Amino acid sequence: MIVTIRDVAKKAGYSITTVSRALNGFDDVNEETRAKIMAVAKELNYQPNRVARSLVTKTVNTIGLFVLGRSSFQQGFIADLVSGLIDEASTHDFDLLIFGTQSLKAGLPFQQLCHQRGVGGAVITGLKITDPIIAELEDSPFPTVLIDVPINGPKATYVTFDNQKGMVQALDHLYDLGHRKIGFINGHLEAWVCRERLAGYKKGLAKHGLTYNKAYVYNGNFSKESGRAGAKELIKKNPELTALMVASDLMAAGALEELTAMGYALPEDLSLVGFDDQTFAALTSPALTTIKQDEYLLGRLAAENIIKLINDPGYLPEIKTLTTNLVIRQSTGPVKS
Amino acid sequence: MIVTIRDVAKKAGYSITTVSRALNGFDDVNEETRAKIMAVAKELNYQPNRVARSLVTKTVNTIGLFVLGRSSFQQGFIADLVSGLIDEASTHDFDLLIFGTQSLKAGLPFQQLCHQRGVGGAVITGLKITDPIIAELEDSPFPTVLIDVPINGPKATYVTFDNQKGMVQALDHLYDLGHRKIGFINGHLEAWVCRERLAGYKKGLAKHGLTYNKAYVYNGNFSKESGRAGAKELIKKNPELTALMVASDLMAAGALEELTAMGYALPEDLSLVGFDDQTFAALTSPALTTIKQDEYLLGRLAAENIIKLINDPGYLPEIKTLTTNLVIRQSTGPVKS
DNA sequence: AACATTATCCAAAACGTTTTGGATAATGGG
DNA sequence: CCCATTATCCAAAACGTTTTGGATAATGTT
Structure with a gap:
């Protein structure tokens, strides 16, 4: 049922080391050997367990989205924001974990929470400018992108509209x-x-x-x-x-x-x-x-930014400001003379 | 910065085994020893790495929410559904991972995808009754709760309104x-x-x-x-x-x-x-x-159900049907005679 | 023939945590 | 005193994967 690298190794007739190195592009594997291993992996639908992999490599491909305040869910844009985040994350092979306010209420330091959950960076919406966590995140080495709240630090930035x-x-x-x-x-x-x-x-x-x-x-x-x-x-x-x-x-x-x-x-x-x-x-x-x-686009932008902050140590955080558009409908008309 | 069980063990003066057993309630640890270990863990803000833990215990406390179709995000209820899912999941110490359609487009068998991502059960919305995956999930040992689409299997059920x-x-x-x-x-x-x-x-x-x-x-x-x-x-x-x-x-x-x-x-x-x-x-x-x-309540119900399906091998899936309410406003009135 | 280099494979260690199966000292009972 | 039991601790193995550091055969050069 659940296929591990050991199953692939056994069936292909090589060690798990060779299987791993073959699947991960190492060049000290004979090309015929690699082809055989890849065929077996495909046949068995082998997928590396990300949990195990992330434990070894300490790389994380999960973004945490924190939606603060129940009322944030009642704003009209959350669904579009999430949709944009997912679509962008998906193109980079990242996943999106969503947290509500209660996750932060547990008294657990923010970064500890994220580390515990295997989250490599956070996108946060629903913050008030008076929230103390903003100062905390500003100089933190933990990658963070805020929605609609300004922040500027070595690993922190925000996305918003003009x-x-x-x-x-x-x-x-x-x-x-x-x-x-x-x-x-x-x-x-x-x-x-x-x-x-x-x-x-x-x-x-x-x-x-x-x-x-x-x-x-x-x-x-x-x-x-x-x-x-x-x-x-x-x-x-x-x-x-x-x-x-x-x-x-x-x-x-x-x-x-x-x-x-x-x-x-x-x-x-x-x-x-x-x-x-x-x-x-x-x-x-x-x-x-x-x-x-366009909140969908804002979501994509936020994801793009957080992924860069997670993946690229040399990436300098950029503030992203999207343009708005006037949509004229029937509620406006010439002033009555 | 990131505290592991080794740091706690070193500071408390016990082995990592004793630390683990103390923190996890085993009764072969002296109570004074336990208290000392717990104090150190608290002092260091130690939180067990869930990734590592889940690898060992093979228990998972992550629910996957699959929102199928871009248009599903444009229905008015997704935000409330997600809010309900999160609130309920949180009370059971579960997390919510969201996936869009593209995750299923990759050609990866559904269960493999979930296993790879460390997801223990799925809540799916946006399915058409003609979608072939429904039959696939019906008899699967993988826990699944569908939104608004009937299914009934040993590990599958649905939640909906009347x-x-x-x-x-x-x-x-x-x-x-x-x-x-x-x-x-x-x-x-x-x-x-x-x-x-x-x-x-x-x-x-x-x-x-x-x-x-x-x-x-x-x-x-x-x-x-x-x-x-x-x-x-x-x-x-x-x-x-x-x-x-x-x-x-x-x-x-x-x-x-x-x-x-x-x-x-x-x-x-x-x-x-x-x-x-x-x-x-x-x-x-x-x-x-x-x-x-009440889509918020539906979300809570779905989460409650999937958590039971994940956690309790003997749990028999229950179909959950919520009642609806007529809300009378101004668009209805007496027939014109 | 001897030595150096290369190709290609693999055992072991690592990641952070849990749990199994002891090890050992202390205590109690016959 | 001897044996059995209990309390309490810990080394090792496990989870699934990646990577380090070899090991070894084949090949090439002197």
């Missing part, structure tokens, strides 16, 4: 439609992307000579409910607003509900822009104009 | 609202759940003395576009229909778009029921009445 550019794109779009009073519903500032999105909002305003007004910004928490509350508050306090930008599609959906309930017709009375381009952004009524992020 | 009951619930609801002409947009019949949903539709009709009419059923493919096409065709050919049931929320969203474009007001002119309760079901306008499936 959030600022995305926000500028959205603001350009609204400006071109004639909007001059533009509000912003952000997420919580513990998420680095929210700091970036705020900076992009400010940059977009400045680009068009518009004044940043603190009262036009609401800090939510990425939930639909905070999107509703944000829209309600911003519009109540600033009825002159003609457009709202929102830091996530889910919050934008909440804002849409609230605005509709308040009697606004979108986009005639007010324009709305989300962020993410989650599946449902095309399903709301009106469908959301939003900033698209 | 799709028929869900459909009957939806039909009851529509019947109570006065609907008598009820159409059904199904997914493709290679997905077992679609056969179940069709059977449930028929059962619900029969329960209320309504006649099953083949012309009232459209076979889609789970895409939004097929939902649009299904609504268009069913309504065009059967204008007497007052309600549509749909086998997934995404197709329901497509049907909603089409019906709206055709000038129907929902639910006044026609009622619509989806299936899944995906996040966006609450975000469409009107929000979808739908059948809720």
Whole structure:
């Protein structure tokens, strides 16, 4: 049933040493011998036990993906991120082990945990910028790639999107439609992307000579409910607003509900822009104009990066920033004159 | 840095044998000796290398999750399923390795692949009922749990929802609202759940003395576009229909778009029921009445089952069927008289 | 013929851990 | 005192694989 190198050696008539060296490309094996061994290995469907091999070689081809916080699973992008990670890992003959928060709760030092599980490097998503582990990972020799959180160390880097550019794109779009009073519903500032999105909002305003007004910004928490509350508050306090930008599609959906309930017709009375381009952004009524992020590609990039960090001692960590795209749908339109 | 059992033995002043036996609860170790060894192990943060251990003990505490087809990642439930799997696995000190389709494309026999990767059992999602691997797994000694595809073998079982009951619930609801002409947009019949949903539709009709009419059923493919096409065709050919049931929320969203474009007001002119309760079901306008499936719980159940199959030689595989719930929102209302 | 070199194979050690099968001192019972 | 039992420790073997360091026959050169 389970074929070991001993079975192959016995059937081929050579030692396990010769079998191993034949299969692993050593040049001190006669080519005819090698061919015979390879044929037997193929016939028996022999596959080297990676566990045993990794014990000897101390090389590891497993990436650990840490998804922190149950709510991270409820963001729309995890599936695509995982899909991208798997596809890239697979082309490099790496496997992907997934861990949730409880793995880190056990009080076991991060690297010990990874070593115990045979993980050679970690991709982590769901970190807040205040999480202490970030400092710990920064100078660590253990390869790490963070998603959407900046880090820069000898073996640590991150992948993300150009959030600022995305926000500028959205603001350009609204400006071109004639909007001059533009509000912003952000997420919580513990998420680095929210700091970036705020900076992009400010940059977009400045680009068009518009004044940043603190009262036009609401800090939510990425939930639909905070999107509703944000829209309600911003519009109540600033009825002159003609457009709202929102830091996530889910919050934008909440804002849409609230605005509709308040009697606004979108986009005639007010324009709305989300962020993410989650599946449902095309399903709301009106469908959301939003900033698209290709999370599948981000996953591939993260995997590519962590594999290099694991495999190549001389590899210098590179920060990878993917571009975003404005997707115009029906939630934005010309300002009402 | 990396602490091995030899470091602990050296520092504690005992052999590696005694250290191992002390840490693993053997009773031929003096209790004072044990305490001393445990203190040293704790001080050094010693964690047994699972790779080495599994090589010796041939026990494995890794579950392989196979997600087949890129489109499986785009179904709304994968993230919740994974979350549930991880949480349950973690309580049993199991890890979760994820594989995509390409892992099976390599031509490597399934069990060899799992053995090579140190996987003790597999959870598989995305299978069509026509996939040949199902027969292969049925009588295999390798532990397997399928998601939403029936299988029954000595080491094989499946977890799913009561799709028929869900459909009957939806039909009851529509019947109570006065609907008598009820159409059904199904997914493709290679997905077992679609056969179940069709059977449930028929059962619900029969329960209320309504006649099953083949012309009232459209076979889609789970895409939004097929939902649009299904609504268009069913309504065009059967204008007497007052309600549509749909086998997934995404197709329901497509049907909603089409019906709206055709000038129907929902639910006044026609009622619509989806299936899944995906996040966006609450975000469409009107929000979808739908059948809720708790995929997180399904993930936990699958993990619980596969762990039992791996750990307990005497465990008889149990089919696990979770109940569904009707979630009434705004897409259903009384039939127009 | 003697020595050096090359080709080709293999035993042993290693990886980190677990477990088998003693070894030995202490203790208790006849 | 002698023998049996118990407590407590440890060397060795095992797991499946890789790699080091030979061993040896054949061949070539002087």
